[in-house]
Amino acid sequence: MSKLTDVPKRILIGRALRSDRLGETLLPKRIALPVFASDPLSSVAYAPGEVLLVLSIAGVSAYHFSPWIAVAVVVLMFTVVASYRQNVHAYPSGGGDYEVATTNLGPRAGLTVASALLVDYVLTVAVSIASGIENLGSAIPFVIEHKVICAVAVVVLLTLMNLRGVKESGKLFAIPTYVFVGGVFIMIVWGAFRGLVLGDTMRAPTAGFHIRAEHQGLAGFALVFLLLRAFSSGCAALTGVEAISNGVPAFRKPKSRNAATTLAMMGLLAVTMFCGIIALAMTTKVRMAENPAVDLIRGGSPVGSSFVQDPVISQVAEAVFGDGSFLFVVLAAATALVLFLAANTAYNGFPLLGSILAQDRYLPRQLHTRGDRLAFSNGIVLLAGAAALLLIVYGADSTRLIQLYIVGVFVSFTLSQTGMVRHWNRHLRTEKDQAKRRHMIRSRAINTFGAFFTGLVLVVVLATKFSHGAWVALLGMCIFYATMTAIRKHYDRVADEIAAPEEPVPTDDLVRPSRVHSVVLISKIHRPALRALAYAKLLRADSLEALSVNVDAAETKALRAEWERRGIDVPLKILDSPYREVTRPVIDYVKSLRKESPRDAVSVIIPEYVVGHWYEHLLHNQSALRLKGRLLFTPGVMVTSVPYQLQSSEAAKVRARRRLEWNAPGAVRRGPKEHRDHHHRESGTKR
C-alpha cells in the first residue's frame, strides 16, 4: 500500500531520505543557491514589469526613467547583500533577522520583525502563485482565463504536499531554478546578439500600442513621488534575500563563509537578470499599463477588458525567441515552476520561524518540537488559508498583491541592520585587537549604510503604497504581534504560578500526602477490569477498593454476585446513582474521601479499551473519558488508565507509527540538530 503511494513521490523528488538520515544532509553551495534563492531570483519575473506599470501612469515618455530606477534597485540590492554578509558571519545560528533584532534591540523589536516576516510569508505565497499563473497563462490561455481557480488549486496542491510531509529536496529546487536562470541569461545574450550584432529589430507584442497617460506632463514633486513609487515596486526584487541568513546551519563547512558566498552569487545573478530584462523591455518596446483595458491604446481605441497583459518577461521572451518557439515555452514553464517553488519556500520558512518563536514561547510550545505533525499542520493550513483568501479577494492579480508586499521585508531589513550596528558597537567596546577592530568598524559602516538605506526605502514604500494596500499588511502584522504577545503573557503567568519554591517550605500544595487510597472503577467483570485490578494491587496503595456505580439495579446485582462467586479479594463498593449518571457519584465519592482525610491522595484507576478506529472510539470509553476530564479538576487525585488493547487497535498502532515518520516542512533548510544546538550555544555566549 505505502509502496504504491510512494511512487509519484519518488518520481517527483527522488529517493526519499529516511528521517534518521536527516543529520547527514548538509547543502553544498550549488544546491543551497537554488534552495534559498528561488524566492529572490524568481521575483525578477514580476519586479521589472511593476516598474514599467507605475511609470506608465505618466505616459510612455516616463519609461526613460526606468534605467535609473534599475540602478537604484541594483545599489539597494548590493547594500542589502553586503549587510547580510555581515549578519551571516556574526550570527551563524540561523536565527536570522528575528534573532539579530531580539538580541540587540530587545524583544519588542524582535517580535515586530517576526510579525513582519510571518505576513511576508503569506504574501510570498500569494504573489508568487499569482505571478506564476500569469506566466503560465502566457503559454496556456486556459490558465489565465481561470486565474483565481488555478491559483487556489496551486495553493491546495502545495498545502497537500506539505501536509503529507513531502520533504524539500535540493534537486527539486536545483533543476527548475537553473533552467530558469539559464533561460533568462540565454535570452539576454541572444537578445543582445540579435540587436547589436545582427541588427535585428525585435518587437514585443505590445510594441505597437500607445499608452494613455493618466497624468500627462507630470513634473516636480508629483514626478518624484511617481518615481519613488516605481522604485518601491522594483524593490519586490529584494524579497527573500534574508532567507540565507536563516539557513546558515544547513550549509557545509565553513558554514558562514559558504553562506556569504552564496548570498553574493545570488545578488549578482538577481541584478544581472533584473537589468537585462529592463534593457530588453526598452529595446523591444514593451508597453504596459496599470489599467490595460482603458489605458492601452491599439489602433486608436482602448484594448478593452478582454485583453490579457502578459508579464514583461514573457513579452520579452516572445520578442527574442519568437512566439510559441521551444525556448519561449521552456522559459514560461520554468518561470512558473520557479515561482511555485518560491511559494513553497514560504511553506518551509513559516514553520521554521514558528519553531524559533515557539522556543521563545511566543507560539504554542509544540511548534518547537520537530515533527509535531498536528502543530505544523495548523501552521500550514493557516498560511494556505490566508494566502488563498488574498488570492480570491485580489482576483489573483499579482500587481495588486505586490502593493501589500515589501512592507514586511523592509521592516525586518531595517530593524535587523539597526541591530547589527548595535552589535558592532557593543563588540567594539571590548575588542582590543586592532585588526579585528578595523574589520568591525568596516562591518559597522556597511550595516549603518544598510540600515539607513533600507529605512529610507521603508519610508518610501509606506508613503507610496499605504493607501494602495500596504495597510492590509500592517494590519496583519498587528494581529500577529498581539496574538504572540498574549501567548507569551499566558506562558509567563503559568510559569510564575508553577515555579517550584526555592526552599522546600511546606506550602499548602506541596504538603507531601501521607497515604494513598486506590479506587478501581468497575462496570463489569471482564478482562480489562481484571487487568486493572491486578495492576492496582501491584501498586501497594495504603488501601484499595473496587468501585461501581449502580446505574441498573439488575446489572449491579449480577456484578455483586459474580464478585463473590469469583472470590475477588478486593472490597467492592457500590455507589447509588438515582439519575443513572456515572460521573457525579464518583466525583462526590472521591471528594468525600478527601474530606475525611485531607492529607491522603486518591488514586483512581480506570480500565480502558483501546480500539483502532475513530468510529469505534465513539462507541467506547465515553463515560471514562468524561470522568477522567472531571477528575483532573479535583485536587489531590491522580488518574490512572490501564489500557486493554483490543485486536482492532493494531490498525491504529500502524497509523501512529506512520505519523511518527512524517517529515516536518523546513527540515532541510533548518539543518541538522547538532549543528543548530552547537551554534545556538555559541551565539548564546555572545549575548
Next chain:
Amino acid sequence: MSKLTDVPKRILIGRALRSDRLGETLLPKRIALPVFASDPLSSVAYAPGEVLLVLSIAGVSAYHFSPWIAVAVVVLMFTVVASYRQNVHAYPSGGGDYEVATTNLGPRAGLTVASALLVDYVLTVAVSIASGIENLGSAIPFVIEHKVICAVAVVVLLTLMNLRGVKESGKLFAIPTYVFVGGVFIMIVWGAFRGLVLGDTMRAPTAGFHIRAEHQGLAGFALVFLLLRAFSSGCAALTGVEAISNGVPAFRKPKSRNAATTLAMMGLLAVTMFCGIIALAMTTKVRMAENPAVDLIRGGSPVGSSFVQDPVISQVAEAVFGDGSFLFVVLAAATALVLFLAANTAYNGFPLLGSILAQDRYLPRQLHTRGDRLAFSNGIVLLAGAAALLLIVYGADSTRLIQLYIVGVFVSFTLSQTGMVRHWNRHLRTEKDQAKRRHMIRSRAINTFGAFFTGLVLVVVLATKFSHGAWVALLGMCIFYATMTAIRKHYDRVADEIAAPEEPVPTDDLVRPSRVHSVVLISKIHRPALRALAYAKLLRADSLEALSVNVDAAETKALRAEWERRGIDVPLKILDSPYREVTRPVIDYVKSLRKESPRDAVSVIIPEYVVGHWYEHLLHNQSALRLKGRLLFTPGVMVTSVPYQLQSSEAAKVRARRRLEWNAPGAVRRGPKEHRDHHHRESGTKR
C-alpha cells in the same frame, strides 16, 4: 450571570425543577393528555385537507366520498386505540412497540420497529413544522412568503432549546393544546349552530373556485385506487398514537389504567375533531387541489403560482368566525403552536427511544445514561439536521412531506399488534383461570383485528405512496437498521474478546505481573513535577525513576544541575532524542523495559496542567496528550496523570458543574428511574 440568563427560561416554562426532584414528577391525566397527545391531536390540522387534496384529482364530484373516508379513518382510529389499550396493560414498562416486537417476534422485528420509529420522529418534526408554518401563514402572510427559512428557523429554535436542556413541562404543553382543542370544538359547535339553527350560509374563501380534474370521470379500479390514496393520507391523523404506550411509567398510579383512559380520551377527541372539520369543509364548500396553481379555477382561469392555498382548518375557521376575527387569529396561533409542540415531541421521543436502543447495545452505550449531554446532543443534532434537510428539499410543503410519513407508523403498528397476538397466545397456553382466559381471548381478538387492519393499511400506504416519496422513508429505515446492526455486532465482538475466562487459568494476558516499575516524566522542575514525584513515591512501586528527554542540551544540563542541587532522592534518567521528539524515545524506553523483564508492568506518571479555556488547552499538554495516546497502545503499561490545577481551571470547573445540571430531553415522558427499573424487572420476568 446564570440568574440573568434564566429569566427568559423561567418566563417560558415556569420555575425550573431541580433535576434531583425529577423523581417526584408523575403526570396526572389532565397533563399527560397534552404531553403525549399533541402529536395525534395536532394532525387534524392537516389530515382532513390531505383527504380533500387527493380526492380533488377526480374533480369536485369526488368530494362526496370524503365522509366515507372519514368513517374509515374513525374505524381505524378506534381499532388502533383499542389495540394499544391492550399494549399498555400488558407492557407497563414503557418500552412500547419496540419492546413488544422484540419480546414476541424477536430482535429483527424489534429493530425494524425501532428504525421505523426513528424515521418517523424525523418526519414528525418536518411535517409538523411545515404544517405549523402554513397555519401561521394563514394569519401572517410574511411567514408563508418565506416558508423554508421560517421552517428552518423553527427547527433551529427547537434544537437550541433542547440542546440547552430546557425541560419539557406539562404546563407548556397543556395551555396551547387545550386552547387548540377548545378552539376547534367551539368552531364545530358554532358552525353547526350557525348552519342548522340560524340557517346562515358560511362560505370558505375558496368556495367560489372550480377544480380542473386531472382525471375526469375516474371509475373502477382507478377510482378505488384514488380512494385508497385519500384514505392513506387521512391516516396521517393516527401518527403519534403509540406515544402513550412509551410513556406509561410517567403516569400516576394506577399507571396502566390511567394511560388506557388517556388513550381513549385522545382517540375520542381526535376523531370528533377530524370528522367535524371534514363536515364543516363540506358545508362551507372548501376547494383544495394538489397543484392549486393550475388546477384551481377562479373566474375561468387558473389562480396561478402566486396563489397560496390555506390549510383546511384555517379556511373553515375563516368561514365560521370571519376573516381576521379574534377567534380566527387565536385558533391559527394555537394550531401553529400545537404543531410546533408536536415537533418538539419528537425531540423528546428520539433520545428516549435512543436510550432504550442503547441499553440493548444497538446504539452507543452513552445514550443510555440519563444526562449524557454530549450523546444526547449528537442525537438532537442528527434529528434536526435530517428534518431541516427534508424541509429544504421539499420546500417546507406539508403535502409533499406527508407522502413520506405514515409508512413508519404503520410498520410499527402492524408489528406491534402481531407481537401482541403472540403474547396472548403464549399466555393462554399456561393460564388456567377462566375469567382471565376470557379476558385474554378478548384482548387477542382486538389485537388480531388491529394487526390485520393496520397491516392492510400498511399495504395500501405502500402501494399508493411508494413512488410519491414513501421510498425515501423506507431508505431511511434501511440505513438506521444497517447502522444499528453494525453497532450491535461491534459490541458483541468486543464483549467476546474481553469476556473474563471462567476458570482463572493463567492465559497470556492475565498473568499477574510480578513487579511494577514506575517512571515519572519530567521536563522541568516545577510544582506539577514535584507533585507528581511526591505522588509516585506514595505508590511504592518496586522501582522508581524520573525520566527526561534531551530535546535541548542546555535545558537538560540545567535540569540535571537543579536536580542535584535540590537533592531529589529519585534517580534521573535522560533519554537522548536526536530529532527533538519526545514521544518516540519514551515509547522505545518503555518497550525496552518491558523486553528486559516481560513479567513486570510499567507505570508511567505524567504531570499535567489543568487549564480553564480551550485556547489555553492548545498551549499546554499537547505532547503529554500525544504520549498518553501512544502509550495506551503499548501492552503492559499503565498511564497516570497527576493533575495540577492552575488558577484558570476554576472557570472550567464551573462550566463542568453547569453541564452536570443539564436536563436530558425526554426526561418527563420517560418517568422517574425507580419506577422504570421496577417495571422493567416486572416485564423482564415475563419474557
